[in-house]
Structure formats: C-alpha cells, structure tokens
Amino acid sequence: MLLRDGAIAPGDSWRAVDDGEDLPAGNVTVTLRRFLAEREQLAARDGEVGVRINPGEDLALAASHADAVNTAALVSIIFPAFTDGRGFSVIRSLRRQGYRGEIRADGSLLPDQFAFLRHCGADTVAIADGEDAQTWLREARALSLAYQAGYAPTDARNILEARAQANRATLRATAITVATPEKT
Amino acid sequence: MNGWIVSANDLVVGTVVYYAADGWSGDIGDAAVAADRIAAKKLLAASESAVRDNRVVEPYLVEVELCRGKLSPLRLREQLRHRGPSVAQAGG
Amino acid sequence: MYRYDEFDAQVVRERVAQFRGQVARRLAGELSEEEFKPLRLMNGVYLQLHAYMLRVAVPYGTLSSRQLRKLAHIAATYDKNYGHFTTRQNIQFNWPQLRDIPDILGELSEVEMHAIQTSGNCIRNVTADPFAGAAADEIEDPRPICELIRQWSTFHPEFTFLPRKFKIAVTGAPKDRAAIKVHDIGLRMHRNAAGAPGFEVVVGGGQGRTPMIGKTIRRWLARNEILAYLEAIMRVYNLHGRRDNKYKARVKILVHEIGAEQFAAQVEREYENSAGQTRKALPDADEIRRIARHFAPPIGEAEAKADDGEGAKKLRAARAADGGFDLWCRASLAAHKIPGHAIVTVSLKPAGGIPGDATAEQMRSVAGLAERFSHGEVRVSHEQNLVLPWVRAAEVHELWRGLRDSGLAAANAGLAGDIICCPGLDYCTLATARSIPVAQQLGVRLGGTKRQRDIGGLSINISGCINACGHHHVGNIGILGLEKKGREFYQITLGGSADENAAIGDIIGPGFAAEEVGDAVDMVVGTYLKIRRAGETFIDAYRRVGAEPFKEALYAA
Ligand code: SF4
Numbered sequence: 001m002l003l004r005d006g007a008i009a010p011g012d013s014w015r016a017v018d019d020g021e022d023l024p025a026g027n028v029t030v031t032l033r034r035f036l037a038e039r040e041q042l043a044a045r046d047g048e049v050g051v052r053i054n055p056g057e058d059l060a061l062a063a064s065h066a067d068a069v070n071t072a073a074l075v076s077i078i079f080p081a082f083t084d085g086r087g088f089s090v091i092r093s094l095r096r097q098g099y100r101g102e103i104r105a106d107g108s109l110l111p112d113q114f115a116f117l118r119h120c121g122a123d124t125v126a127i128a129d130g131e132d133a134q135t136w137l138r139e140a141r142a143l144s145l146a147y148q149a150g151y152a153p154t155d156a157r158n159i160l161e162a163r164a165q166a167n168r169a170t171l172r173a174t175a176i177t178v179a180t181p182e183k184t
Numbered sequence: 185m186n187g188w189i190v191s192a193n194d195l196v197v198g199t200v201v202y203y204a205a206d207g208w209s210g211d212i213g214d215a216a217v218a219a220d221r222i223a224a225k226k227l228l229a230a231s232e233s234a235v236r237d238n239r240v241v242e243p244y245l246v247e248v249e250l251c252r253g254k255l256s257p258l259r260l261r262e263q264l265r266h267r268g269p270s271v272a273q274a275g276g
Numbered sequence: 277m278y279r280y281d282e283f284d285a286q287v288v289r290e291r292v293a294q295f296r297g298q299v300a301r302r303l304a305g306e307l308s309e310e311e312f313k314p315l316r317l318m319n320g321v322y323l324q325l326h327a328y329m330l331r332v333a334v335p336y337g338t339l340s341s342r343q344l345r346k347l348a349h350i351a352a353t354y355d356k357n358y359g360h361f362t363t364r365q366n367i368q369f370n371w372p373q374l375r376d377i378p379d380i381l382g383e384l385s386e387v388e389m390h391a392i393q394t395s396g397n398c399i400r401n402v403t404a405d406p407f408a409g410a411a412a413d414e415i416e417d418p419r420p421i422c423e424l425i426r427q428w429s430t431f432h433p434e435f436t437f438l439p440r441k442f443k444i445a446v447t448g449a450p451k452d453r454a455a456i457k458v459h460d461i462g463l464r465m466h467r468n469a470a471g472a473p474g475f476e477v478v479v480g481g482g483q484g485r486t487p488m489i490g491k492t493i494r495r496w497l498a499r500n501e502i503l504a505y506l507e508a509i510m511r512v513y514n515l516h517g518r519r520d521n522k523y524k525a526r527v528k529i530l531v532h533e534i535g536a537e538q539f540a541a542q543v544e545r546e547y548e549n550s551a552g553q554t555r556k557a558l559p560d561a562d563e564i565r566r567i568a569r570h571f572a573p574p575i576g577e578a579e580a581k582a583d584d585g586e587g588a589k590k591l592r593a594a595r596a597a598d599g600g601f602d603l604w605c606r607a608s609l610a611a612h613k614i615p616g617h618a619i620v621t622v623s624l625k626p627a628g629g630i631p632g633d634a635t636a637e638q639m640r641s642v643a644g645l646a647e648r649f650s651h652g653e654v655r656v657s658h659e660q661n662l663v664l665p666w667v668r669a670a671e672v673h674e675l676w677r678g679l680r681d682s683g684l685a686a687a688n689a690g691l692a693g694d695i696i697c698c699p700g701l702d703y704c705t706l707a708t709a710r711s712i713p714v715a716q717q718l719g720v721r722l723g724g725t726k727r728q729r730d731i732g733g734l735s736i737n738i739s740g741c742i743n744a745c746g747h748h749h750v751g752n753i754g755i756l757g758l759e760k761k762g763r764e765f766y767q768i769t770l771g772g773s774a775d776e777n778a779a780i781g782d783i784i785g786p787g788f789a790a791e792e793v794g795d796a797v798d799m800v801v802g803t804y805l806k807i808r809r810a811g812e813t814f815i816d817a818y819r820r821v822g823a824e825p826f827k828e829a830l831y832a833a
Contacts, residue, residue, distance in 0.1 A: 059515055083314075083397070085437025089514045092434055096550060112315070119433035142294040145287050147427045149558035151434075159283040159427075160558035167562045196303060197373045198327035238305040241323060259762060261701060264710075265325050269702035271630060271712045273356055 001133055002104075003114065004124045006140050006155055008133050014050055014074060029076050032058045036065055050074030052106075055086035062090065066097040075099065077122070079107035088120045095121035095152070111139035121152045185250045186258070188224035189215040190231040191265065192243035200265050201240055203231040208240055212255050212266055217248070277340055277653060278423045278570040280388045287430065288385045291392060295319045296378035303375065318398070320391030321377055324705050330369045330377060331394040332384060334656050336404035336422035336446070337365035341643040341652040346387040348639035354380050359639070361624060361632040363696060363747055364443070365403050365656040366394060370703055392430060397438045399429035399510070405447045405454045406657035409571055410619050410665040412611035415465050415473050418448035420568040421502055424559065428503050435510045439517035439525035442510070443482075446475075450776065455658055457481045457490045457778035458750055460527045461509060464776075468496045475502065479509060479539065480531030483744035487780040488528045491536035493543060500564065508547035512539065574651035574666055575614050583616030587670035591618075594673040601676055603725045604687035609672065616669050620650075622662040622679060623686040623694060627719040630712050631697040632660030641682035649675045658747075658774075659696055659735075661689060691728040692736060692801070693719050696747050700740025700757060701764075707740035709757025709764035714738055714793055721794050722801075731801060734814045735774070750774035752815050753800060754781040755793065766793045770800065770826055771818045784823050785831050796830060803829040 002009040017028045023041070029050035035042065042049045051072045053062055062069055069075065075094060077087045091103055105117045106126040114136050117125055127136060146156040189212070190203035201208040202215035209215070218224040224245050231243045246262045248255045257263050264270060280288075295315070302312040316322075320331040332347070339347075347367055351359045354376050355369045362368055372380060384390055394401055402425045409417035425444060429435070435442075445459040456462025462478035474496045481490025497505055509527075516534075518524045531539045559567075573580075595602040610619040622642060625631050634642075642662055646654045649671050650664035657663055667675055679685040688694050695718060698704065700711030715738050722728055737751025741758075748754035754769035765787040772781030788796045801814075803826050808817045818826075 083437055084519055085435070086515055088434045088437065089511050092511070116433035116436060143287070143290050143431060145283055145290070146433070147430055148432055160563060162283060163281070163563055163566070164558060164560060167566070193323055193327070196375050198323065200326055238303070241309050260764065261325070264701060268326060270710060271702050271716065273358060
C-alpha cells in the first residue's frame with residue numbers, strides 16, 4: 001500500500017526488477033548498481049526507470065553519481081530496519097543535490113516515522129499490505145509543530161517560521177527598524 | 185537442591201512478580217519450581233501465555249536454591265530483585 | 277530562565293497526549309512489549325530491576341523553584357518520596373507505575389518540563405556548566421545556545437534514529453565544569469584573535485566501554501553557525517557511524533577509526549555543501565535574541581553597580597565567627613560575575629547517604645531557599661549536586677542555616693566526600709555490581725570535613741558497570757563494579773579528570789572484593805598524603821609521580 005501526502009494513494013505500477021533479471025515492459029525500479037551500469041539499455045526501453053538505494057550498501061556510490069541519480073523518475077530508499085536511520089539523511093542529501101523526482105521510503109519502518117520521512121523530503125511511503133494505514137495517518141498528525149527550519153514543508157507548522165512572522169508583525173506594529181543580523 | 189522459577193515485572197505497576205500455579209504472585213514463596221532444565225523450559229513456556237494475557241513483561245528463568253522449604257535466588261541480581269534495594273531509601 | 281512560548285508548550289502537550297494514547301494501547305494489549313519499548317524509551321521510561329523508572333530532562337541543568345516543587349510533588353505523589361539527580365543533570369524517579377506516567381508527564385508539562393529524548397538513540401538532553409550565567413570566569417552564558425540546541429534537537433526528523441545515543445555539552449568558561457571533552461560533542465566558548473566569542477568544537481569524547489577524550493575538529497566557530505555545523509556533524513555520523521556493532525556505534529569510534537582530521541574534513545565538506553541552505557535558514561538573529569533575553573541575569577545592573585562591599589564584609593565576619601560555617605563556605609562558594617554575590621553549591625552527599633538522592637522535603641526546602649536567596653533559580657551539576665547561582669554575599673550565612681535545617685549543609689563539595697555514584701545493582705538492570713553501598717562506606721571512612729580539607733580536592737567516581745554513568749573513568753579515583761564468579765569486585769583507576777585537562781584514569785591492577793575497597797582507597801589517599809608536595813592536589817601529584825607508588829602501596833604486600 002502507498003501513502004502520499006498524508007493519505008492513502010492509489011497503487012502504482014512500478015515493478016522491482018533484480019540484477020540479472022530480464023527487463024519487463026512498463027515502469028521498473030532497479031538497484032543502483034544496475035542503474036549506473038546499464039544506463040543506455042534502460043533509457044532505450046519504453047517505460048520509466050527508478051532506482052532502489054539501500055543505505056547499507058550504496059552510500060558512497062549514490063553520492064559520487066549524483067547527476068545520474070538525479071535523472072531517475074523514482075528513487076526508492078530501502079530501510080533495512082526501522083532503527084537504521086541512514087535513510088533519513090540519504091533522502092535529505094538527495095534533495096540537496098537537486099533531485100526533484102519522487103522519493104519513496106520502503107522497507108522496515110514505523111508509523112511514527114511517517115512525519116519525519118516527509119519532513120526530510122520523501123513523497124511516498126510503501127507500507128506492507130497487512131498494516132493499518134489509519135495508524136500511520138494518525139501518527140503522522142500526532143505532532144503538529146516542528147522546530148527544524150529548512151526541511152521540507154509538511155502538515156506540521158514550522159515554529160521558527162511562525163515566530164519570525166510574529167516578530168515581523170510586532171516590529172511593523174511598533175515601527176522599530178529591524179536590526180541587521182549578527183556578522184562574524 | 186537447585187531449581188528454576190520464572191520471574192517478570194508486572195506490566196501495569198512494574199513490580200517484581202513470580203509465576204505461580206495460579207497466575208503471578210509478588211511472593212517468591214508462591215513461585216512454581218521446576219526441578220530440572222526440561223521442566224524449566226516448560227514452565228517458561230507456560231508463563232509466556234500470561235504475557236499474551238497482558239499481565240507481565242519479559243518473563244525469564246531464575247535459578248534458585250531450595251533450602252528448608254525456602255526459595256532463594258542464586259545470583260545477587262535476583263536476590264536484590266527479590267528483597268529490594270540493599271540500601272535505605274532516602275524517602276523511607 | 278527560558279520560558280516556553282505557546283509553541284513550545286504545544287509541542288510538549290501533544291507529546292503527552294501521544295504517549296497517553298500509546299500507554300492505553302499497551303495496557304489494552306494493542307501494542308506488544310516489543311512494539312511499545314522503543315516508544316516508552318523515547319519518553320524516558322525504563323524498566324529497571326524493581327519497577328519502571330522515569331527520567332525527566334532538566335535542560336542544561338537549569339530549574340526554577342516552581343519546577344523543583346513540582347518534582348517534589350511527583351516524588352511524593354507518584355513515587356516513594358524521593359528522586360535521584362544524575363550525572364547528566366537529569367532527575368530519575370525509581371518507582372512510578374506505568375499507568376501513572378502519562379499523568380506525571382502531564383503534570384510536568386504544566387511547569388515546562390518533559391522526558392523527551394532522555395533515552396534512545398537520539399540527541400539527548402544537552403548539558404552545560406552548572407554555574408552558567410553566573411561564573412566569574414565566564415565569557416558568556418552558554419544557555420541561549422543550549423536552548424537553541426534543545427529546540428533544534430527535539431524530534432529532529434533526520435537524527436532521531438542514530439546509530440547510538442548522542443550527548444552534547446556546552447561551557448562558556450575556560451574552567452570546564454561540564455566535562456565537555458568526554459561527550460560526543462563538546463562546545464567550549466573562547467575568543468578568536470579578533471576578540472569575538474565563539475566555540476571550539478570537540479568531537480568523539482565519551483566514557484563507557486571505550487573511554488576517549490574528544491578531539492578538536494574546529495578551533496573557532498561563530499555562535500550563529502552552531503546549528504548548521506552541528507547538523508553537518510550529525511549527518512556525517514548518521515550516515516557513517518557503525519551500525520553493525522552496538523559497542524562500536526558511538527561517534528567516538530567513527531572519529532577514532534577514520535581519524536579526527538578525516539572526520540573534520542568530511543564535516544567541513546558537508547557544512548560547505550549545506551551552507552547555502554542552512555546558513556540563511558532560521559533561527560534568525562531576532563529569534564536568537566529572543567531566546568538570549570530569557571537568560572539575562574536576574575540581578576539588575578543598578579544593583580550590581582551599587583555593591584559597596586558591605587555584603588562581602590558581612591560574610592567574612594560570619595566566617596571568622598563560625599568555624600563550621602567557614603568550612604562549608606570554603607567548599608561551597610564559587611566566585612560570581614556580579615560583585616557582592618556568590619554561587620552556592622548544595623551538596624547532595626551527606627556522609628553515608630546516597631549520592632544525588634533528595635527527598636521531596638529537601639527539594640521543597642531548596643525551592644524555598646532558592647526563592648528567598650537565589651531569585652528562584654536552581655541548577656543541577658554533573659557531580660549530582662544542586663547549585664544556587666544568584667546568592668547575595670550578605671545572605672550566605674542565613675542560607676546556610678536554612679540548608680542545615682534540612683540536612684543539606686554537608687561541607688564537602690569538591691572534596692573526597694563529594695562522591696559521584698550511579699544507581700548500580702541496587703536499581704539498575706544493566707549493573708554488574710552495587711555502587712551505592714561503596715559510596716556510603718567511603719563517605720564514612722574518609723572522615724570529617726577537617727580530614728577531607730586536609731586531603732584537598734579529590735574526585736571519587738563510582739559506576740556499577742562498564743557503561744560508566746558514574747563517570748569512573750574521569751574520577752581522580754575511579755571505581756568500577758564488576759562481577760566475577762557471582763561475586764562483586766571493584767576495579768580501581770587513578771588519574772582520571774573531567775575538567776579542561778580531561779584524562780582517562782589508568783587501571784592500576786587487579787580488582788578488589790567489596791570488603792577490601794575501603795582499605796584500598798585509604799591506601800591510595802595515604803600514599804598521596806605521603807608523597808605530595810606543598811599545595812599539590814591529588815591529581816597533580818599523580819601526574820608528577822605516575823601510578824607506581826600507588827601500585828606498590830596497593831599490591832606490594
Ligand atoms: S553505570 Fe551501569 S549500573 Fe550504573 S547506572 Fe549506568 S548502566 Fe546502570
């Protein structure tokens with residue numbers, strides 16, 4: 001099942017294809033290794049190509065091929081265990097290196113992590129069929145505020161932005177000029 | 185004579201409890217005793233059904249000594265769990 | 277002190293509501309223990325030997341009297357009437373029932389307190405110099421930075437599932453009272469060549485199984501760059517810290533394995549990459565100023581300037597007239613930034629007592645005394661003592677009488693009897709041996725204040741297992757409780773130090789049985805007294821002569 005923007009999304013047609021397996025028609029995801037090794041073959045076929053990144057193995061590779069990865073239609077981050085938080089930084093790094101396509105979180109994850117994933121820049125989360133999507137959606141809304149500015153906008157209101165707005169409003173109201181930020 | 189009993193913590197309150205013939209008890213004297221390792225395994229398995237009943241947390245086997253009808257755990261850790269902290273408590 | 281605004285308050289309220297729901301689901305059987313455990317740990321709830329334990333954050337060790345009263349109320353209402361102050365400036369309650377914990381957290385939220393991130397593999401409660409804002413030697417109060425870090429690290433979306441826990445300590449003074457070199461990150465304020473205050477960034481210190489002194493990866497960093505730079509450190513650690521072995525997962529191992537220079541280079545690269553985004557990002561200067569305003573000293577400029585030396589004179593006279601009071605003053609008073617004032621340490625180490633424990637009544641008395649004498653402010657030190665930071669010199673004597681009435685006037689702060697001690701096997705499920713009885717035994721054996729004064733500054737730190745919550749690695753005398761063949765025994769280390777000259781103690785030889793530890797410590801202290809030169813403290817003497825004379829005394833016989 002797929003969750004997108006804090007709601008259940010219609011399933012889509014991506015097929016995960018293993019290394020060495022024949023490429024079927026339609027949209028496929030392949031491992032990062034294959035994605036880099038067979039770029040031409042992959043580009044020549046019909047259907048979109050996405051890449052699967054396993055933070056346990058692909059970190060250096062993904063970083064050194066940012067341009068190639070940026071062309072993928074989908075990047076799926078496979079979390080090996082919910083306690084393994086590397087994926088959060090991978091998502092964040094992908095966004096920072098300019099990747100604009102869909103980022104999907106997959107693998108072992110907890111409902112409590114949904115909001116964090118989106119905050120880091122993931123668009124979708126793939127959850128196992130047996131799981132209760134409602135729990136995921138509820139947990140995503142449990143905390144309505146966030147302190148970290150510069151992360152992707154989500155339903156959570158950003159506290160620093162809200163404060164900055166309030167500060168500006170007060171300043172306008174009292175017509176005090178804004179002091180220049182501290183220089184170092 | 186040595187044997188094994190099953191101990192855990194009460195889910196709601198957190199206190200130390202022992203697996204007894206008719207459920208869980210705070211009194212080590214009530215604990216069901218297994219005389220050998222095979223019986224101990226069975227006892228632990230039986231106690232684990234109580235975990236599913238949602239009464240206790242993480243039951244495990246505790247080796248005890250049976251001396252004149254009294255049970256006392258062999259390891260210091262279990263003796264302390266049984267008797268409480270060995271130091272006076274500031275509040276009490 | 278920082279006061280929550282509506283947003284801070286809402287963050288904590290929502291967290292309490294969320295945890296209330298999680299506890300209800302656990303009690304109803306909808307969550308298994310396996311599923312619930314990570315959730316409860318993220319809210320500071322442990323299951324210890326006898327009961328649940330709740331660890332409440334005291335951010336950077338700063339408490340208001342109102343908060344301390346609330347802690348007293350919780351101890352009296354939901355626990356066995358006492359609490360335990362820890363080496364991380366937090367407080368632990370040893371006996372709460374799981375069903376009560378949501379209510380406890382609810383009560384705490386009323387006074388702007390919480391248990392968020394006091395456990396788990398996340399950025400833990402940030403610690404600081406307990407004298408922050410008041411110390412005479414301080415460059416600047418580090419607490420505005422600490423509060424920024426507290427907010428930034430709270431539910432950080434990227435860094436809540438790190439390889440291991442992560443501890444940050446900050447000091448604004450050259451004298452390190454926050455043990456910053458044995459933290460994952462230590463920030464030490466100093467001035468650069470141009471005279472601007474900024475932070476030296478030390479990474480990869482720590483205790484536990486593999487004790488290490490942190491390495492400097494940045495000599496000077498402007499204050500407004502701290503969060504972006506921390507983010508770069510955290511990202512490098514999150515991506516590259518080891519996850520294959522729990523014992524090698526702390527950042528100190530990463531720094532050690534790839535080397536401090538390589539680690540620094542990676543951080544700088546990450547920082548440069550993200551600089552465009554994060555340097556411009558919030559919090560902006562207005563927000564930093566808003567936070568800093570909360571930490572303005574409660575003593576006004578006018579009052580500070582008006583000091584005519586009368587208070588100090590009065591204090592001197594009282595000390596001259598009362599020897600007991602004078603001894604207490606020598607241990608408990610520290611120099612203040614503001615003339616006519618003193619920083620007062622309240623020792624929680626009565627001889628034979630449990631280090632760091634305070635009863636509800638004692639918490640209330642300290643709260644009351646803080647209101648009368650310290651502008652309602654209290655600190656918790658990593659030595660497990662309390663501190664009253666804003667006391668008028670003229671009122672120190674009266675404060676002392678109040679402390680004495682509550683059994684809180686032990687005159688041993690900074691002396692041998694000021695023992696740091698973790699809960700050990702009396703409470704802790706990870707312990708290999710008891711630690712409190714050892715502290716109690718030593719506290720009595722070390723003798724009265726006069727003898728301790730003669731021994732001089734000496735730190736004795738005791739842990740009940742290799743996790744080193746009792747900071748034994750950095751005690752001048754460190755004691756580590758272990759188990760061998762079902763019996764407790766204690767390994768002694770010498771020469772550790774937690775200050776700006778931080779050092780890890782050396783293991784001096786085979787361990788001692790519980791009943792031998794007292795004699796062994798006596799022997800160590802006796803050896804020091806024999807070899808010391810005039811004015812030489814224990815640690816200085818040890819550094820001069822090394823372990824040999826001590827080994828000889830302990831093992832030659
Ligand atoms: S050092 Fe060990 S025994 Fe002491 S509190 Fe920490 S984990 Fe428990």
